Amino acid sequence: MHVPDGFLDAPTSVATGAVAAIAVGVALRKAKGELDDRTAPLAGLVAAFVFAAQMINFPVGAGTSGHLMGGALAAVLVGPWTAVLCLSTVLLVQGLLMADGGLTALGTNIVLIGLVTTAVGWGVFALLRAVLPKRIGVVAPVAAVAAYLSVPAAALVFTGLFAVGGTAPVENGAVLTAMLGWHLVIGLGEAAVTFVVVGAVVAARPDLVHGARGLRRPSRATAAEEVTA
Template sequence: MHVPDGFINAPVSVAAGVAAATAVGVSLRGARRELDERTAPLAGLVAAFIFAVQMLNFPVAAGTSGHLLGGALAAILVGPYTGVLCVSVVLLMQGILFADGGLTALGVNISVMAVVTVVVAYAVFRGLLKLLPAGRRSVTVAAFAGALLSVPAAAAAFTLLYALGGTTDVPIGKVLTAMVGVHVLIGIGEAAITAATVGAVIAVRPDLVHGARGLAAPLKLRVGGELVDAPAPAATPVPAAARSTRKVWLTGLAAALVLAGFVSFYASASPDGLEKVAADKGIDTKVEEHAAAGSPLADYGVKDVSDARLSGGLAGVIGVGATVAVGTGVFWAVRRRRAQDLTATSTAAPSAG
């Protein structure tokens, strides 16, 4: 659903850019509460994994494909504020390096693909967890539902922006029906990928899943015919090996590299949902050439490498490496800022007393 330059006019693109910048600023502050020494590097990995999976377009209808948006997955794994930043990093890398998603439309893409998907998915996820019994299965079910609804919500958000600033005269009702219709199908794929990934991480390291924290139901004892909470068990030291995230990080990075560097060659070549709707409805008649069209990695291929498999694979590997490097740098900076804030607070507390 990467919106190119020329779909949305300048005033609405600027307004969306301001909204996106505000959301990123709020997320930078909120992410300080979500990130710690273990989750900061994992957030960079989540961004790289989303980049890799977005290269895997899957068929959803005749002549149409879809790909992961990633907002639900990121929000559930590392938190909603950090999730917005993860998807924003991916969109920035795709726009600058691969000419995917317009640069003037970056604010539109962040608003639609990062902010809307995260807000809708996480709201649905948290709402369902309040209704479902506590447990890992409920987390997976709630993740599926949140991801499923986040994709058509993003499609509806794009339609709203198009209604406000579309550069072509196309009936909005037709755009909304086509966009939401095809993205409901894409949402099924998004939900399956999200639930499978969340379930896999929970099975190995549930402590690393932000959305699964604090979900263990307290043990009940029957005393005098009534159920009461059992005393909490004494805390036991956690082995260093159990606290380490190195194995998870290396496994996740290897998976991202394989997906982007090898599996992506077999992805569907059909246009994605937005591209298909744009071509069918005439939204793309005023599309503009991407400012980075001359990039050595434009269109997910390495310039001057003639072999298509090798070119696409190298581009995918470079993209994963760049995304994990930039993402990890951003999240470590946020983590360090949190540590500085905590230090300043603890230092000032005695003098305040």
């Protein structure tokens, strides 16, 4: 969903740029609470993985493709504020070196791919986690559901930005229908990748996963802890 230069007018791009700059500034301060000596390297690796995964466009039919956005995946693994930093780094490198996403559109892309997918992904994840059993097994499936919903959410926000600041005279309803329709399909890929990656890290080292904090593992050690607790 990398927005190129030219799709949105200057005022809209300035506004999204300001929102992105403020969000990154806040994230730099808030991420401290999510990062320690062990999880800081994980944040770098999650960002690197998201960059790599975004290169993999998977076909979704009719000559269209999609790729991971990664906000939900990163938020569950390393925390939402750190996820904003991870995704912003990915988008900065893509825009500067690969010309993937415009430079005047960098703020727009940070808002859509960095903020919206992270906020919706983490919001849905936290909500579902709160109402489901506090077990480690819920993390990957719940992350997948959150990842799925984060994709049409970003498509909706793009449509909103386009309605406000789109430079081409295109009917908003047509953009809304097409964006939502395609991204409801692309979201399935987002959910699948998120399920596999989060599931693998949770299986290996649940203690490092931000979204697994405070959850129980079905193991002898946990059972012993419960007995002594």
